Structures are given as C-alpha cells and as structure tokens.
Amino acid sequence: MKEIVDSYYPIGIIIIHCSSFVSSLCLTWNSSASSSSRIFTHKHAFVGGCIRKLNLGGVLDLFAADRFWGIDFMDSKDFVGGIPLLLNVCYETCILEVAMKAHASLGWFSKKRSFLLEGGACGAKMKQLPLLGIACALVLFMIFKTAYYQYQATKLDQEDGVGSISTLHSLPRGIIEASSDLELRPLWVTNNLKRKAKKSSRNLLAMPVGIKQKDNVDILVRKFLLQNFTVILFHYDKHLDGWWDLEWSTEAIHLVAHNQTKWWFAKRFLHPAVVSIYDYIFLWDEDLGVENFHPGRYLDIIKSEGFEISQPALDPNSTDIHHRITVRNRMHDFHRQIFDSRGSIRCLEHSEGPPCSGFVEGMAPVFSRSAWKCAWHLIQNDLVHGWGMDMKLGYCAQGDRTKNVGIVDSEYIIHQGIQTLGGSSAKKVPTPEEAAAKKRVYDVRVEIRRQSMYELQTFKKRWDKAVVEDKNWVDPFSRSQLERERRQSYANI
Numbered sequence: 001m002k003e004i005v006d007s008y009y010p011i012g013i014i015i016i017h018c019s020s021f022v023s024s025l026c027l028t029w030n031s032s033a034s035s036s037s038r039i040f041t042h043k044h045a046f047v048g049g050c051i052r053k054l055n056l057g058g059v060l061d062l063f064a065a066d067r068f069w070g071i072d073f074m075d076s077k078d079f080v081g082g083i084p085l086l087l088n089v090c091y092e093t094c095i096l097e098v099a100m101k102a103h104a105s106l107g108w109f110s111k112k113r114s115f116l117l118e119g120g121a122c123g124a125k126m127k128q129l130p131l132l133g134i135a136c137a138l139v140l141f142m143i144f145k146t147a148y149y150q151y152q153a154t155k156l157d158q159e160d161g162v163g164s165i166s167t168l169h170s171l172p173r174g175i176i177e178a179s180s181d182l183e184l185r186p187l188w189v190t191n192n193l194k195r196k197a198k199k200s201s202r203n204l205l206a207m208p209v210g211i212k213q214k215d216n217v218d219i220l221v222r223k224f225l226l227q228n229f230t231v232i233l234f235h236y237d238k239h240l241d242g243w244w245d246l247e248w249s250t251e252a253i254h255l256v257a258h259n260q261t262k263w264w265f266a267k268r269f270l271h272p273a274v275v276s277i278y279d280y281i282f283l284w285d286e287d288l289g290v291e292n293f294h295p296g297r298y299l300d301i302i303k304s305e306g307f308e309i310s311q312p313a314l315d316p317n318s319t320d321i322h323h324r325i326t327v328r329n330r331m332h333d334f335h336r337q338i339f340d341s342r343g344s345i346r347c348l349e350h351s352e353g354p355p356c357s358g359f360v361e362g363m364a365p366v367f368s369r370s371a372w373k374c375a376w377h378l379i380q381n382d383l384v385h386g387w388g389m390d391m392k393l394g395y396c397a398q399g400d401r402t403k404n405v406g407i408v409d410s411e412y413i414i415h416q417g418i419q420t421l422g423g424s425s426a427k428k429v430p431t432p433e434e435a436a437a438k439k440r441v442y443d444v445r446v447e448i449r450r451q452s453m454y455e456l457q458t459f460k461k462r463w464d465k466a467v468v469e470d471k472n473w474v475d476p477f478s479r480s481q482l483e484r485e486r487r488q489s490y491a492n493i
Contacts, residue, residue: 179276182230182253203299204278205229206270208262210420211239213286218246220290225251227295230278234265236421261421263379263386272373281372285363289315289414298366298411301334308371308397308404311360312413319417323355326407333410336402353477358394358401362386363415371396380459385448387456392463394477401477419445 168176182204205224209217221231231252233243240256243249255269266283275281280299293312302310313328314321321327325338325347337357340347347356360366367375374396378389394401467473 179273181277182232182274183277184251184253202277202279203227203229203282203295204232204275204280205282205284206232206234206262206266207282207284207286208234208236208260208265208421209243209286210235210237211242212420213418214242214246216289216416217286220284220286220288221248221252223290223293224282224295227299229282229295232269234260234262234269236260259421261384261386263389264384267376267379267381270372270376272369272376275372276369279369281367281369283365283367285415286420287416287418288364289416291414293411293413298408301408301410302366302406305334305406306404307334307366307406307408308368308399309360309375309393309401310366310406310408311364312411313407313409315412315414318413318415320415323359323361325355325357325359326361328412329407329409334406334408336406352402354391354394358397358405358477360390360393360405360407362390364413365390365393367396368398370398374398380462383455383459385452385455387452388459388463421448 205221207217207220217233221233224231225248231248233252233254235243235254235256236259238256238258240254243254255265257265262283262285270281270283280302282295292315298312301307311326314326316327324340325335329335337351338347338355339349345355351357353359375393378392378396379386380389394405397404467475
C-alpha cells in the first residue's frame with residue numbers, strides 16, 4: 001500500500017495547487033491590504049470568504065472545522081474520497097463569482113467592493129475566472145478518473161493476494177513469500193531426496209475419500225503417483241487410521257473434516273496461491289474407474305489442444321450420466337461439442353454454450369493453473385455441493401469456451417455413481433432387507449438432495465444479481481457480443 005500511496009501523493013499535491021491556483025488568479029496581493037483582504041492568504045479563504053459574504057450556509061459546511069482541507073492525502077481511501085470535494089472547489093468558485101456579479105447589479109457589490117477589488121486590474125482577471133474554473137475542473141476530473149481506476153485495480157490485486165499489502169509494509173519486499181504449495185518437506189535432506197526433488201511433479205490430484213471406497217481409491221491413486229502427481233485426500237469420515245496400511249499413504253496429504261464435500265475442501269485448502277506451482281489440478285470424485293485412463297497421455301492431449309478446462313469422457317456403461325456431451329465418442333480422441341436433437345435440451349449445429357459445448361461435469365473436472373484461479377473464485381463459500389457451477393465454468397476458460405473446454409475420448413473413465421458421503425451404503429443397488437430397513441430409517445440422501453437443489457437455486461440467483469449489479473461487466477458469451485466479435489473477425493480478414 002505504501003507504493004500505491006506514494007504514486008497517489010503527487011497527484012494530490014497537484015490537485016491542491018490547481019484549486020488554489022484558480023483562486024489566486026483573481027487576486028493581487030497588496031502588502032498594504034486591509035485586514036479584510038488578508039483572509040486570502042489561506043488556501044480556501046477566497047471561496048470561504050465569498051460564501052460568508054453571500055450567506056450560503058449550505059455550502060459553508062464544506063469548509064467547517066477544516067473538514068475539507070483536513071483530508072489525509074497519505075491515505076489512499078481518504079484521497080479517493082476527497083477528490084470530489086476538490087473538484088467542487090473550482091465549481092463553487094465559478095458559481096460564487098457569478099453570484100457576486102448578480103449582487104453587484106443590485107448595488108450590494110459596490111458597497112462591499114473593498115472586500116475583493118482594489119481597482120480595475122483584478123476586475124479584468126475576475127472576468128477570466130469562469131473559463132479558468134471550467135478548464136481546471138476538466139483537468140481535475142481526468143485526474144480523478146485515472147486515480148479512481150488505479151485504486152480499483154489495486155484493490156482487486158490486493159483481494160487476489162497480489163501486490164503490496166498494507167499490513168506487510170514493515171517487511172522488506174524480497175522476504176515476502178506470496179505463494180505456497182502442497183509438497184511435503186523432509187526434516188533433513190539426503191542425496192536421494194535431492195534427486196527425487198528434481199523430478200517433482202507439477203500436477204495435483206485432489207479427491208474426497210471415505211473408507212468404503214478405499215479399494216477404488218487405491219487403484220486410482222497408484223496410477224497418478226506413477227506419473228509423479230502430488231496427491232491430497234479429503235477425508236469426509238472418521239476413519240483416517242484405516243488408510244495407513246497402504247504403501248503410498250505417507251506420500252499423500254490427508255485432511256479430515258467430517259461430512260464435508262470436495263468443494264468445501266477445495267475452497268479452503270486449494271487457494272490459487274497455494275496451488276500456483278501446479279500446471280493442472282484434477283478435482284475428482286472417489287467413485288471413478290480408471291482402467292482405461294492414463295494420466296500421462298491425458299496431459300499430452302489437453303496440452304496440445306489448449307484445453308484450459310477438461311474432463312475424461314465417460315464410458316457409455318457408466319451410471320448417472322446427466323449430459324450426453326460427456327459420453328465417450330469412439331471415433332475421436334477428443335471433442336468440444338455435441339450434436340443431439342433428442343431429449344428436452346437439443347444440441348444443434350448452431351447451439352452454443354453448456355451443455356452442448358464449453359461444458360464439463362462436476363465429478364471429474366481438470367483445470368489449468370489460470371482456469372483454477374478463476375474457478376476458485378466462482379466457488380461459493382457457503383454452497384458446498386457445487387450445483388449449478390458446472391454451467392458457469394466456461395467463463396473461466398481463459399477465452400473462447402467452445403475452444404478451450406473439451407472432453408478427452410481416448411482416455412476415458414467409468415462413473416460408478418456410488419454415493420457414500422452422508423453415511424449411505426457403498427452398494428449401488430440395496431438388497432431387499434436393506435431396502436426394507438431404509439423405509440424405517442431416516443434417509444439422509446433425501447435431505448442432501450433437497451439441500452443441493454436449494455443451493456442450485458441460490459447460486460442462480462446470486463449469478464443473476466451479480467450480473468445486474470456489475471454495470472461494467474459484459475457477458476463474453478451473450479449472443480449480441482458473439483455477433484459483434486464475428487463481424488469484427490470478418491472485417492479483419
């Protein structure tokens with residue numbers, strides 16, 4: 001913040017002198033002037049004196065108790081907030097001069113002429129005052145807009161954790177470490193560890209897990225560790241000790257929070273500053289079969305195609321397939337959109353946007369570093385189920401979502417649709433005895449689904465409200481915006 005204030009401070013000084021300059025142009029200091037004219041030795045005496053003579057009590061409050069000139073220009077908030085008052089000086093000066101001339105026509109000014117004028121020289125300068133005031137006001141307005149935009153940009157940078165922070169001004173810049181990572185650090189370093197560190201992965205697998213899915217998670221994690229992924233597991237049950245018998249368990253990071261979703265964990269533990277060293281973040285569910293999936297080949301495809309957001313295609317035999325765009329196309333290595341005239345949502349050749357293009361589902365998304373920085377901010381802190389967010393992920397595609405979001409068909413997975421979060425059975429189809437018992441026991445899955453639907457509606461309302469309130473935001477995927485971009489591209493050709 002100190003650097004920001006230092007950049008604003010010269011502007012503040014210029015504004016003060018400009019406002020004083022307007023007043024001083026109409027005055028010629030006379031050492032023999034009466035005590036009534038010596039009031040102009042102060043910065044705001046000209047305007048203040050005229051206000052008192054004209055009895056403009058409402059405007060006089062502006063200068064009361066040095067509130068105006070007491071602005072702390074070393075505080076960026078005071079500076080930005082005080083600029084409109086500074087602009088008002090020039091405006092009020094012009095208004096007061098006109099009012100004084102109006103009074104002069106009634107004889108008032110001739111009686112009080114000793115207050116301001118000592119001859120005609122200053123009178124000639126007074127005639128120039130309106131133009132000078134208008135010019136000064138225009139200059140100050142441009143300075144204000146520039147400073148305001150700088151302040152807003154700086155504020156956004158500070159919210160993102162970028163740039164100087166006022167609480168860190170006591171530290172030398174070179175010692176500030178603004179980011180972190182999820183790499184495990186040894187208590188002491190050996191030669192073997194040094195060689196291993198050189199091969200350290202720059203990709204991250206993050207996954208919520210429960211003890212009932214231990215076997216499937218074991219298979220999945222082994223595949224990713226072979227490609228030098230960093231693995232972090234979000235344990236949503238109380239059975240952390242049941243994982244230590246796996247040989248890779250000490251290589252993974254384990255976080256425990258009872259009955260919390262992966263979006264809850266991701267919002268709190270995968271901040272962009274923490275995962276900034278990773279090229280890609282795999283935020284997957286635990287019930288995915290990876291027999292036909294190879295992490296290394298998958299990374300090669302998304303890098304070559306420039307996919308900022310992607311997911312592996314779903315085997316057609318998967319359960320809980322909600323959108324056809326995610327189903328594997330056997331004829332291609334990847335696809336970006338789907339053409340399907342069946343169902344309630346028809347995806348035709350001219351269809352744009354989710355779920356026909358620019359769409360991935362929430363069970364196995366893969367984000368680039370830049371896309372995750374955007375997606376993390378899209379996750380609502382209190383909406384833990386993430387419903388509705390998949391329809392908006394395309395806004396984080398770092399450009400055209402129809403090109404930067406894709407489904408990889410050659411490396412595909414099986415979605416088993418096993419829901420264990422909340423305490424239900426890991427078996428997809430319950431036995432008759434379990435079904436009979438379920439009728440007599442309170443079903444938490446019903447409540448979870450009801451809460452998910454509520455969060456979906458809440459997310460939609462928040463998005464709509466944010467769009468209305470942000471007057472400067474332009475939807476890059478609105479039909480009118482896309483038409484303008486097409487016309488511009490054709491014109492460039």
